[in-house]
Amino acid sequence: MEISDNSLIEAHNLGDSDAFRQIVRRHGPALLGYIIRMSGSREKAEDYFQQTFMKAYEKANTFRQGNFKSWLFTIATNVVMDGFRRQKRQLALSLNEMIETGNSDGEEFGAVVTADNSNNPFEKAAEAELAEKLRDIIVSLPEGQRAALVLSYYQQMTYSQVAKVLGCSIGTVKKQMYRALKRLADKLPEQRKIL
Amino acid sequence: MKKNHLTEKDLIEYQFKLASQEQIAEAAEHLKECEKCRQLNERLAAKFSSLELLREEPQLSEELVSRVLESIKTSRQTKLKLKTFKIPAWIGAAAAVLLVTSLLVVSEIKEQRKSKLTEGLRIKQPQVTEKYAYSGREITTERASEISGDSKELGRVFTVGDRIVSSKEPKKPPFAPASAIELVTLPRRENVQTTIYNSADLTLVRERRNLTLKRGWNWLQFMWANTLIDPTSLNLEPLEEKGKIEIEQLVFPPRLKEVGRWLIHSEVEGQVPFEITYFTSGLSWRAFYMGTLTEDEKTMRLEGYVRVTNNSGEDYENAQTRLIVGKVHLLDQIADLARRQWPYGWPGEFLPLSSNEKGEIDKMRGFVAQQYYSLSILGDELSQKVITKEGLSEYFLYTIEGTETIETGWSKRLISFTADDVPVVNLYKYEQQRYGNSVVRFLSFKNDEKHKLGETPIPGGMLKVYRSVDNTGHLSYTGQSAFKYIPIDEEVELNLGPVENVVVEPTLMKFSTENFKFDSKDNIAGWDEVRTYNIEVRNTRDIPVKVEIKRNFASQYWDITKKGDFDSFEKEDLDTVKFTVELEPETKKEFEYTVRTYHGLRQQDWNN
Numbered sequence: 001m002e003i004s005d006n007s008l009i010e011a012h013n014l015g016d017s018d019a020f021r022q023i024v025r026r027h028g029p030a031l032l033g034y035i036i037r038m039s040g041s042r043e044k045a046e047d048y049f050q051q052t053f054m055k056a057y058e059k060a061n062t063f064r065q066g067n068f069k070s071w072l073f074t075i076a077t078n079v080v081m082d083g084f085r086r087q088k089r090q091l092a093l094s095l096n097e098m099i100e101t102g103n104s105d106g107e108e109f110g111a112v113v114t115a116d117n118s119n120n121p122f123e124k125a126a127e128a129e130l131a132e133k134l135r136d137i138i139v140s141l142p143e144g145q146r147a148a149l150v151l152s153y154y155q156q157m158t159y160s161q162v163a164k165v166l167g168c169s170i171g172t173v174k175k176q177m178y179r180a181l182k183r184l185a186d187k188l189p190e191q192r193k194i195l
Numbered sequence: 196m197k198k199n200h201l202t203e204k205d206l207i208e209y210q211f212k213l214a215s216q217e218q219i220a221e222a223a224e225h226l227k228e229c230e231k232c233r234q235l236n237e238r239l240a241a242k243f244s245s246l247e248l249l250r251e252e253p254q255l256s257e258e259l260v261s262r263v264l265e266s267i268k269t270s271r272q273t274k275l276k277l278k279t280f281k282i283p284a285w286i287g288a289a290a291a292v293l294l295v296t297s298l299l300v301v302s303e304i305k306e307q308r309k310s311k312l313t314e315g316l317r318i319k320q321p322q323v324t325e326k327y328a329y330s331g332r333e334i335t336t337e338r339a340s341e342i343s344g345d346s347k348e349l350g351r352v353f354t355v356g357d358r359i360v361s362s363k364e365p366k367k368p369p370f371a372p373a374s375a376i377e378l379v380t381l382p383r384r385e386n387v388q389t390t391i392y393n394s395a396d397l398t399l400v401r402e403r404r405n406l407t408l409k410r411g412w413n414w415l416q417f418m419w420a421n422t423l424i425d426p427t428s429l430n431l432e433p434l435e436e437k438g439k440i441e442i443e444q445l446v447f448p449p450r451l452k453e454v455g456r457w458l459i460h461s462e463v464e465g466q467v468p469f470e471i472t473y474f475t476s477g478l479s480w481r482a483f484y485m486g487t488l489t490e491d492e493k494t495m496r497l498e499g500y501v502r503v504t505n506n507s508g509e510d511y512e513n514a515q516t517r518l519i520v521g522k523v524h525l526l527d528q529i530a531d532l533a534r535r536q537w538p539y540g541w542p543g544e545f546l547p548l549s550s551n552e553k554g555e556i557d558k559m560r561g562f563v564a565q566q567y568y569s570l571s572i573l574g575d576e577l578s579q580k581v582i583t584k585e586g587l588s589e590y591f592l593y594t595i596e597g598t599e600t601i602e603t604g605w606s607k608r609l610i611s612f613t614a615d616d617v618p619v620v621n622l623y624k625y626e627q628q629r630y631g632n633s634v635v636r637f638l639s640f641k642n643d644e645k646h647k648l649g650e651t652p653i654p655g656g657m658l659k660v661y662r663s664v665d666n667t668g669h670l671s672y673t674g675q676s677a678f679k680y681i682p683i684d685e686e687v688e689l690n691l692g693p694v695e696n697v698v699v700e701p702t703l704m705k706f707s708t709e710n711f712k713f714d715s716k717d718n719i720a721g722w723d724e725v726r727t728y729n730i731e732v733r734n735t736r737d738i739p740v741k742v743e744i745k746r747n748f749a750s751q752y753w754d755i756t757k758k759g760d761f762d763s764f765e766k767e768d769l770d771t772v773k774f775t776v777e778l779e780p781e782t783k784k785e786f787e788y789t790v791r792t793y794h795g796l797r798q799q800d801w802n803n
Contacts, residue, residue: 003672014608025255029254029255033252042253049263050259054270
């Protein structure tokens with residue numbers, strides 16, 4: 001039987017040094033995926049990832065019984081949003097400088113194109129191009145819409161869990177989700193086969 | 196069916212379940228019928244299928260995990276270092292004393308020079324009219340010149356070491372000094388003992404400090420800023436030279452927050468050990484336990500731990516720690532007292548205590564005094580830390596051997612006891628009304644000698660239960676449960692939560708109503724309801740289990756017939772029966788019962 005998140009957190013609070021390592025391993029991949037999709041850059045995502053777990057480590061004693069994943073993703077959302085705000089300030093301060101947006105390099109997004117079941121190099125190239133386009137669209141979405149889409153679609157959270165993570169109502173989440181999907185529908189090309 | 200065609204918005208909301216249940220159902224219905232909308236829906240679905248291209252989660256590299264853990268470790272160490280480098284209050288106090296001392300030495304030299312020049316002249320003393328409170332009374336100090344008389348007789352009042360010492364000592368106590376220059380601040384603790392009461396936010400602190408006194412009057416300053424110390428509980432006692440040292444008063448000067456000053460009259464000069472006692476808030480302790488079941492789950496290794504947390508604002512270094520189980524009645528919350536501007540309310544305010552309150556205070560003082568003097572000398576270092584226990588009438592005292600440093604903001608886990616091979620009883624219970632459709636697992640044991648326990652009551656806490664799964668020490672998590680204080684010879688039954696590996700499935704096989712009775716108007720006034728249930732009990736575990744199945748009836752008028760594979764049956768109460776089934780590993784048993792309940796006038800015919 002797998003030890004629950006709550007038990008691991010309790011063990012961590014009681015001084016079990018290995019418990020937090022287990023938490024990182026358990027939630028790390030999903031959290032990293034979320035942060036990469038949110039930030040659009042693997043490098044930045046790793047920084048945010050590190051900050052998230054450091055905060056979780058420090059604040060573990062404030063975690064009350066409940067959904068640990070939601071709690072962790074709430075911290076991650078705050079870290080990423082703070083990062084965006086800082087980035088915006090830097091952008092405002094250094095208009096003359098070249099600002100790396102981080103989403104120019106497809107490699108950085110981290111997620112891999114899954115549709116490699118075809119050996120046709122043209123199809124592969126087309127899919128890579130489409131994935132690139134999709135990344136660009138997702139990264140260009142307003143933060144709220146992006147978070148709603150990534151959490152509900154990629155992290156497969158329910159709308160109520162997403163609302164909890166983002167600290168808003170379910171109605172707001174649905175609105176953001178709809179807007180994100182509408183933009184995707186407008187920008188994505190047709191004629192894509194279902195994988 | 197929806198008459199109008201579905202819009203793109205309707206279809207997005209339909210695909211991603213953003214609309215209400217009704218709207219989604221309506222859209223689905225419409226799509227069945229409308230080819231045009233279906234095509235639009237498929238086109239949209241094809242577009243959204245691109246989202247799957249980014250579905251795969253990234254690889255979490257070992258390097259990143261290590262980096263995260265390393266950064267946490269580094270940040271912790273940095274914090275620890277910062278904490279270590281934080282200058283303790285006593286160093287500040289000592290520095291202040293040194294500074295004051297050097298200032299006074301300089302002023303003394305100047306004074307000596309001056310006195311040579313002005314020999315024979317009268318030196319006028321400053322006039323001070325301060326008020327200070329003591330024991331609820333308000334005393335107005337006399338003029339310094341009146342206290343000390345003629346300045347020729349006064350000699351040097353303030354000497355090195357910031358004590359008030361007169362070569363010709365004034366008979367009356369001097370006024371409380373307005374500034375800290377004339378004071379001894381508390382030196383470093385020699386040792387300290389904390390007694391933490393679990394039920395109230397209350398800790399009794401006894402600390403020993405060596406004060407250097409001069410013959411005559413000495414002022415000693417005590418500050419409790421940023422701590423949760425209750426100033427009304429402060430007490431100072433010399434441990435040696437008791438007949439020659441008198442603690443005259445404790446005053447709380449006006450306009451100075453969180454400062455108390457003791458006036459000490461000493462007939463001896465030099466270093467004297469003192470004991471300071473007070474109550475503080477912010478220290479707490481919590482017991483928790485770990486139980487490890489053997490593979491056959493017949494015995495358990497029980498380990499008890501205590502976690503002590505210090506949020507009092509004060510670091511207690513090398514403190515002997517004692518823990519009290521039992522309820523303490525408090526008139527005031529210590530934390531509130533600590534935060535008050537005036538320790539005893541407004542200066543001059545006198546609040547008489549009711550006889551009840553006086554009684555409570557005396558009781559509390561008696562209890563505290565009992566503990567003060569029943570203890571051995573503090574600070575004995577012992578090689579192994581064991582928690583020893585002793586009874587104190589309605590309270591129970593656990594003493595952690597040796598000393599522990601518990602800095603403010605920190606928690607410390609200490610082992611309390613370990614008991615091997617504690618026999619336990621495993622019982623699985625099924626009762627739909629209480630636990631729903633799941634079987635719930637219970638674990639029970641007794642706090643007595645037979646169960647390798649029973650030396651002391653066990654403080655309430657959370658027990659986490661694990662099970663050994665092989666000989667290499669691997670464990671699997673079984674469940675957890677909180678329990679309250681377990682007195683000696685008492686049994687405790689812990690609910691470890693629902694399980695999936697033992698299943699009870701009741702099925703209603705037959706239902707009928709019969710034996711109708713009619714009233715004078717031919718209305719039905721009485722009848723029987725007959726239900727037949729088949730109960731299947733399955734044990735998918737690799738060890739035998741015992742399952743208790745309780746069935747509740749809607750009426751207290753009932754008869755039952757039963758058959759099948761069960762081990763015992765008993766009537767639990769008015770409307771509940773209990774079947775007990777014991778199952779071998781990976782087996783199942785089935786039994787059946789038929790219950791007839793009597794309703795209305797038929798209840799008169801019930802004969803049981």
